[in-house]
Amino acid sequence: MTGGSQRPSTPRTSGQGIAAEGSGSGDAFVRRAGRNLIFATYGALRAVKLYPVENAAVQKALAELAGQSTELLASEGELELRMSGEFIFVNETRLRLDLENFASFSHLLSLFRAAGIGSISLSEGVTAKDWLIFLSLLQTTGSDDPSERFDQLTEKLESAGVQAFTLAVPVEAGAKNRERATERAKRTYTQSVAATRELMSSVRMGGSPNIKKIKRVVQGIVDQILSDETSLVGLTTIRDYDEYTFTHSVNVCIFSVALGKRLGLTKIQLYDLGMAALFHDIGKSRVPQSILNKSGGLSDDEWRLIASHPWLGVLALFQVRGAQELPYRAMIVAHEHHMKRDMSGYPKPIRARELSMFSKIVAIADGFDAATSRRAYQTVPWTPADVMMEMRDNPRRGMDPVIVKAFINLTGVYPVGTLVILDTFELAIVHAVNPLQEMLSRPIVRIISDPQGNVLFPGTTADLADRNAEGGFHRTIIKTENPERYGIRVGDYFT
Numbered sequence: 181m182t183g184g185s186q187r188p189s190t191p192r193t194s195g196q197g198i199a200a201e202g203s204g205s206g207d208a209f210v211r212r213a214g215r216n217l218i219f220a221t222y223g224a225l226r227a228v229k230l231y232p233v234e235n236a237a238v239q240k241a242l243a244e245l246a247g248q249s250t251e252l253l254a255s256e257g258e259l260e261l262r263m264s265g266e267f268i269f270v271n272e273t274r275l276r277l278d279l280e281n282f283a284s285f286s287h288l289l290s291l292f293r294a295a296g297i298g299s300i301s302l303s304e305g306v307t308a309k310d311w312l313i314f315l316s317l318l319q320t321t322g323s324d325d326p327s328e329r330f331d332q333l334t335e336k337l338e339s340a341g342v343q344a345f346t347l348a349v350p351v352e353a354g355a356k357n358r359e360r361a362t363e364r365a366k367r368t369y370t371q372s373v374a375a376t377r378e379l380m381s382s383v384r385m386g387g388s389p390n391i392k393k394i395k396r397v398v399q400g401i402v403d404q405i406l407s408d409e410t411s412l413v414g415l416t417t418i419r420d421y422d423e424y425t426f427t428h429s430v431n432v433c434i435f436s437v438a439l440g441k442r443l444g445l446t447k448i449q450l451y452d453l454g455m456a457a458l459f460h461d462i463g464k465s466r467v468p469q470s471i472l473n474k475s476g477g478l479s480d481d482e483w484r485l486i487a488s489h490p491w492l493g494v495l496a497l498f499q500v501r502g503a504q505e506l507p508y509r510a511m512i513v514a515h516e517h518h519m520k521r522d523m524s525g526y527p528k529p530i531r532a533r534e535l536s537m538f539s540k541i542v543a544i545a546d547g548f549d550a551a552t553s554r555r556a557y558q559t560v561p562w563t564p565a566d567v568m569m570e571m572r573d574n575p576r577r578g579m580d581p582v583i584v585k586a587f588i589n590l591t592g593v594y595p596v597g598t599l600v601i602l603d604t605f606e607l608a609i610v611h612a613v614n615p616l617q618e619m620l621s622r623p624i625v626r627i628i629s630d631p632q633g634n635v636l637f638p639g640t641t642a643d644l645a646d647r648n649a650e651g652g653f654h655r656t657i658i659k660t661e662n663p664e665r666y667g668i669r670v671g672d673y674f675t
């Protein structure tokens with residue numbers, strides 16, 4: 181779909197480059213050195229508290245701490261300790277918390293929190309004496325209010341002539357909330373995939389799965405989408421090849437609920453829709469895996485088996501425990517989701533019929549997720565933007581044009597996760613749809629390579645609706661590109 185003989189010259193990047201940026205040896209060094217720095221700080225804090233300054237133990241601990249920080253500064257060029265939730269970051273690297281360092285980590289975190297400190301930057305030439313003053317001040321009592329404590333502390337450091345430490349308050353609440361929303365979204369997503377895996381394997385083994393757990397999962401997805409649409413929709417780009425069947429069901433559920441919300445469905449209706457969407461392919465658990473994963477052509481018999489998953493799904497739904505709690509619409513969706521508007525799909529209905537609203541919604545979410553995923557029989561997925569246009573413009577796809585339009589409004593012309601090339605020759609990944617409705621073709625993007633093709637990880641975000649002084653746009657999308665061509669895993673930029 182993305183082929184064409186006249187490609188504009190585009191920056192070249194390689195997957196290798198990204199791996200090196202993300203988890204190279206430099207990262208491991210910072211993690212190790214950072215961990216030692218925390219141990220040394222903890223040791224020095226204790227020594228300063230227990231013994232008089234001239235004590236050899238104190239001197240040794242402070243000398244070690246000064247040594248550690250100087251070493252890190254020398255190799256990294258900068259040294260920032262940042263507290264975020266229960267984590268400590270050294271520059272951009274998150275230190276791993278384990279049993280061994282648990283005591284020192286939590287002690288430091290609680291001291292910093294009480295002093296209203298969000299981050300500490302150290303400047304070159306930090307001495308043992310600087311550390312002594314800073315750690316002593318940190319352990320003296322002061323105001324109970326962290327922000328007052330913070331002011332007292334910075335004043336005292338200044339009057340003591342210590343300039344090696346630049347303290348900053350925690351990042352503003354907004355950023356923190358966003359971080360929390362993303363964390364919550366990730367949790368919801370992983371739990372949903374796990375519950376779906378359990379459900380499908382239970383059906384495959386001939387068991388009768390309990391519907392309660394799935395109900396909770398769907399409620400979680402609906403609640404999350406109602407409170408913050410973008411974080412969960414962004415996660416649908418994690419299309420795990422091995423887990424395709426499960427992530428697919430969860431993605432279809434997320435897209436359907438987000439779409440239903442746009443169409444004005446009530447919360448209760450969204451619960452029902454979400455259940456129906458999550459169960460839409462349950463009939464596939466009755467089809468042998470060898471056929472589902474077959475990469476070559478299918479024989480007529482094999483194809484007939486796959487095409488029977490809609491009505492096999494209805495049978496499976498009759499069997500789930502607590503089926504009385506299952507909306508009957510879920511059965512209709514399982515049955516209808518491949519029929520298409522003109523009934524040219526499967527199974528072929530005996531009489532003329534109108535597809536249910538839920539089926540139309542799920543069919544679009546399903547078509548979109550399936551076409552943009554890599555599977556056994558589809559090694560090169562379509563770009564999201566191409567799928568969108570195909571669904572809109574090709575009537576043979578059998579999608580409801582009004583709902584496709586709502587879907588484009590939801591995801592933008594360039595859906596979240598699309599790799600795009602900008603007129604600045606930067607590569608970018610679509611991060612979120614532009615909140616301005618008239619800017620559907622100008623999403624918020626994450627720029628992941630500079631014009632020379634150097635990979636930036638995790639990259640910086642830019643609003644394509646931003647204009648320069650003359651009123652022109654800073655950046656414009658030239659075309660979409662297939663991430664695989666550049667060895668890019670889009671999901672890496674959303675975790």
Ligand SMILES: [Fe+2]
Nearest residue numbers: 460461517518
């Ligand atoms: Fe299906």
Ligand SMILES: [Fe+2]
Nearest residue numbers: 460461546550
């Ligand atoms: Fe499906």
